[in-house]
Amino acid sequence: MSADQLALLGGVPVRTAPFPAWPPATDEAVQAVAEVAKAGVWSDAEGPVKTRFEQEFATYHGARHGLGVCNGTISLEIPLKALGIGSGDEVIVPGYTFLATATAVLGVDALPIFADVDPDYVCLDPDAVEAAITPRTRAIIPVHLAGHPADMDRLNDLAARHGLAVIEDAAHAHGASWRGQRVGSFGTFGSWSFQASKNMTSGEGGMLVTSDDALADLAWSFHHCGRSRDGQWYDHAILGGNYRLTEFQSAILLTQLATLDDDLVRRERGAAVLDAGLAPIEGLSPLARDPRCTMHGYHLYQFRYDPAGFGGLPRERFVAALRAEGVPVSVGYGLPLDRQGVFANRRFDLKATGFDPSYAATDYGSLDLPVTQRFCEELVWIPQQVLLGSRADLADIVAAAEKVSAAAHTLVEAT
Numbered sequence: 362m363s364a365d366q367l368a369l370l371g372g373v374p375v376r377t378a379p380f381p382a383w384p385p386a387t388d389e390a391v392q393a394v395a396e397v398a399k400a401g402v403w404s405d406a407e408g409p410v411k412t413r414f415e416q417e418f419a420t421y422h423g424a425r426h427g428l429g430v431c432n433g434t435i436s437l438e439i440p441l442k443a444l445g446i447g448s449g450d451e452v453i454v455p456g457y458t459f460l461a462t463a464t465a466v467l468g469v470d471a472l473p474i475f476a477d478v479d480p481d482y483v484c485l486d487p488d489a490v491e492a493a494i495t496p497r498t499r500a501i502i503p504v505h506l507a508g509h510p511a512d513m514d515r516l517n518d519l520a521a522r523h524g525l526a527v528i529e530d531a532a533h534a535h536g537a538s539w540r541g542q543r544v545g546s547f548g549t550f551g552s553w554s555f556q557a558s559k560n561m562t563s564g565e566g567g568m569l570v571t572s573d574d575a576l577a578d579l580a581w582s583f584h585h586c587g588r589s590r591d592g593q594w595y596d597h598a599i600l601g602g603n604y605r606l607t608e609f610q611s612a613i614l615l616t617q618l619a620t621l622d623d624d625l626v627r628r629e630r631g632a633a634v635l636d637a638g639l640a641p642i643e644g645l646s647p648l649a650r651d652p653r654c655t656m657h658g659y660h661l662y663q664f665r666y667d668p669a670g671f672g673g674l675p676r677e678r679f680v681a682a683l684r685a686e687g688v689p690v691s692v693g694y695g696l697p698l699d700r701q702g703v704f705a706n707r708r709f710d711l712k713a714t715g716f717d718p719s720y721a722a723t724d725y726g727s728l729d730l731p732v733t734q735r736f737c738e739e740l741v742w743i744p745q746q747v748l749l750g751s752r753a754d755l756a757d758i759v760a761a762a763e764k765v766s767a768a769a770h771t772l773v774e775a776t
């Protein structure tokens with residue numbers, strides 16, 4: 362059998378060795394967890410490890426206050442609550458993002474309004490945001506998708522002109538920066554996730570930051586059952602919940618914050634190898650990068666796939682072929698978020714919240730988001746931990762893509 366026979370058709374895969382493992386079970390993390398176990402404080406709103414992590418993470422991202430919470434959805438919901446956003450309010454979110462960006466808005470009884478993304482970086486398009494603003498708009502949630510910062514110059518300018526809050530969803534963008542300033546510090550709030558796939562992870566977990574003292578206090582209260590810093594344990598002034606990050610999670614995350622700078626540089630280097638190797642392959646287009654992106658967070662390495670470069674081979678078959686060669690690629694979000702059943706099949710009670718029932722922006726399931734739609738059809742993702750691999754690891758990915766390109770006709774013929 363020839364070496365160019367595709368693994369999907371019974372050939373020998375380019376690679377069988379694994380790529381770097383995620384989550385990273387380092388000796389430092391294991392030891393940090395053991396220390397917490399013995400220290401006797403396993404969770405506390407003001408626990409020593411949680412407090413240290415909150416301070417170091419916030420300082421690293423250029424903000425005054427950090428708050429460790431149980432996931433990256435609640436770290437969006439708490440800011441919305443602290444800003445007094447709720448029933449009758451609208452919040453603008455991108456159509457191309459993970460579910461939670463929009464469901465956090467529903468979680469406070471406000472209405473997510475989906476706006477299209479820009480054709481280069483897959484982040485909220487400021488023009489689309491401007492067109493979506495109504496008298497009910499209260500906030501914008503830009504997502505730094507895949508780790509590339511959204512255009513915070515134009516979005517912050519828009520927000521200031523219209524009196525809107527900005528909550529940055531930086532769940533993909535730990536350590537990313539825009540014009541030399543780390544993301545999360547541009548908005549009223551910044552929000553991160555530490556879910557298992559994210560670039561810093563404690564299995565689950567989240568963080569929000571803000572430089573507003575009063576909002577920080579309010580957010581703290583929401584995450585701690587509505588208590589206040591100077592109140593009694595059983596005094597609950599506002600409707601909060603138990604959303605605390607534990608000491609164990611904080612300890613693991615501190616070890617990862619210590620290596621974040623290094624990891625960012627390694628991911629940038631890995632991505633550059635893929636850019637150079639994949640761009641010459643007909644039908645594959647690595648995404649461009651805005652010159653103001655001074656550090657890409659690279660939660661995902663994304664490229665566009667054009668079947669025309671592969672003799673008409675559908676994207677799903679290309680992905681299957683590359684996976685068979687040992688490369689962990691996937692298609693990204695398959696649908697503009699408004700077309701997910703949770704939105705498309707939901708009957709929002711527009712009358713009860715005072716909305717105009719004919720309001721087109723809530724026509725979930727049939728919104729016109731052409732750029733989002735195109736990315737849903739074209740993008741291919743490689744997960745972040747792969748970028749931490751060696752130059753040889755990354756060369757295998759390029760070799761696998763070249764092999765599939767050269768033999769694409771055999772697959773087209775086989776289907």
Ligand SMILES: *Cc1c(COP(=O)(O)O)cnc(C)c1O
Binds near residue numbers: 431532554
């Ligand atoms: C992961 C993620 C979240 C939510 O984080 P969880 O910790 O899973 O709740 C929010 N936004 C985006 C863009 C994400 O990828």
